[in-house]
Amino acid sequence: MPTYKLTYFDVRGYAEPARILFHLAGVPFEDKRITHESGDWEKMKDKTPFGKIPVLSVDGFEIPQSAAITRYLAKKFGYAGKIPEEQAWADAIVDQFKDFISSFSQLLMAQRTGKPAEEVARIASEVAMPARDAFFKIIDGILEKSKSGFLVGDSLTFADIVIVENVTTLEKNQFFTASEHPKIVALREKIYSIPAIKKWVETRPDTQF
Amino acid sequence: MPTYKLTYFDVRGYAEPARILFHLAGVPFEDKRITHESGDWEKMKDKTPFGKIPVLSVDGFEIPQSAAITRYLAKKFGYAGKIPEEQAWADAIVDQFKDFISSFSQLLMAQRTGKPAEEVARIASEVAMPARDAFFKIIDGILEKSKSGFLVGDSLTFADIVIVENVTTLEKNQFFTASEHPKIVALREKIYSIPAIKKWVETRPDTQF
Incomplete structure (x- = not known):
């Protein structure tokens, strides 16, 4: 199984559907949460693919954009629609x-x-x-x-x-x-x-x- | 092959990527264009799934939202990404x-x-x-x-x-x-x-x- 890391702020927001899909499928993932206070976001912003989070890392391969992430996981786990x-x-x-x-x-x-x-x-x-x-x-x-x-x-x-x-x-x-x-x-x-x-x-x- | 009808205004806009995919794949479709002058849009608006066009009809089954339409055709015709x-x-x-x-x-x-x-x-x-x-x-x-x-x-x-x-x-x-x-x-x-x-x-x- 790939190693998944989902990086987002410490809110539900745009990442929560992906988190729910991981829990639903029983697939382990790192739920990496960035707090505003830490200043980590400003440091990592330019290193993300589109300058935004959430970003899903799959064995180090990074996927940006929440709907793309959610659809990717939904397809993997069988929740993207049957036909x-x-x-x-x-x-x-x-x-x-x-x-x-x-x-x-x-x-x-x-x-x-x-x-x-x-x-x-x-x-x-x-x-x-x-x-x-x-x-x-x-x-x-x-x-x-x-x-x-x-x-x-x-x-x-x-x-x-x-x-x-x-x-x-x-x-x-x-x-x-x-x-x-x-x-x-x-x-x-x-x-x-x-x-x-x-x-x-x-x-x-x-x-x- | 299904009967495809793509309904949109008489512009390229949100429907043009779907039109291009049909031409690229060599798949026939009805390129239905609504002009503002005809007043047809006001008459049909409430009958569309989400009150908007483009709408793609596949053997009468209607799909709204341009990105969903484009992705659907891209998957059918082999242009959605290989993996x-x-x-x-x-x-x-x-x-x-x-x-x-x-x-x-x-x-x-x-x-x-x-x-x-x-x-x-x-x-x-x-x-x-x-x-x-x-x-x-x-x-x-x-x-x-x-x-x-x-x-x-x-x-x-x-x-x-x-x-x-x-x-x-x-x-x-x-x-x-x-x-x-x-x-x-x-x-x-x-x-x-x-x-x-x-x-x-x-x-x-x-x-x-």
Whole structure:
């Protein structure tokens, strides 16, 4: 088995779906976490392939970009979709999430960089909240039609993991109201009750993001 | 062979890498183009899976999201990377492009929605141009180390097609200066000189985007 090292900040964020896949598959990996206080990130930034983390090292071969990492592991461990059309739908859902979160991030960026309150409010109402509502309408619609309760086909894919993990983060930050999305909450319960995932979710570092 | 229909606006944009893959593989497909003037888009929008195009129909089964479509066809036709690690790198490059273009799009959106000139200039200098420069530094760096001249491994992948096509669009809109990126220009020449691609590029509808 290859030696895996997953390097990311000490949060769930973009690396957590990959961590969950390792725990689900029972495959050992080094869960390397960089704290902001250590200053290690500034030292290693230029040595990463794209100047960003997460980075997955597989026997020393480095893979950047969270969706690429998650898809790579999902394929290795059997959670990428059973047929090409399922794989394409899992990919499409994750890409749709990426579109949503890049719009949504404009709000977090405006808050963090101390933009005036009215500018933050404008970005929230014109960009972030419409993007969020449109995204969850799509996910609700997919689950409405799903016979298995999963987002793609009749079994777990990395798309389910990416979505429910991010729902958890949005909820922790008051951007997701569980009572408005019962099907998404049911999906999360379904995924978090898989024994290997349940064990990890109950014991993992509890971070805000 | 399945019946393929690719639906998009009458531009190259997000659908062109998929069109190129069809021409490269010599696989027939319906190149369905929606014009803004026809009003057809407003009529069909709600019937698409995610309210957006491109959508690829494979014997009536619909796949949304351009990267998912392009990856699906690349896998079918043998241009997704030869081994899992190459596939992950092709994916990572396309995701990195997606990150760049979502930052860059803030500029196009500000221009189109008639924001004040100083706001447009601020977005250009603080967001769009830094995102562009960081992205092309990554691509230049990859090509600098490439022995084959391709972005991934020793043969063509959909990552090459996505990047060179978008370079063409950026250049047409004065956002890419060929003389600053000789390796990227060489990659484009390499790809555009593949006979099946050359024929398509020479005869395809010439659109601004």
